[in-house]
Amino acid sequence: MDKEKQDSKKDIFLKWIRRIGIWGFLFFLVKGLIWLAVGYWVVK
Structure with a gap:
């Protein structure tokens, strides 16, 4: 059943x-990579 x-x-x-x-x-x-870049930019 689980299978x-x-x-x-x-x-x-x-x-x-x-x-x-x-x-x-x-x-x-691409959207995820942009959000990671934005997060990096904010922290930096």
Whole structure:
């Protein structure tokens, strides 16, 4: 049963990855890097 839940969560995750695609991944990656840079700049 736990394996089924884990598999279903993995399937849902993969479904979202396919839906968002590479452009969505790159968007959130760049957004995260920008926020890290802003945080670094504020602390510095």
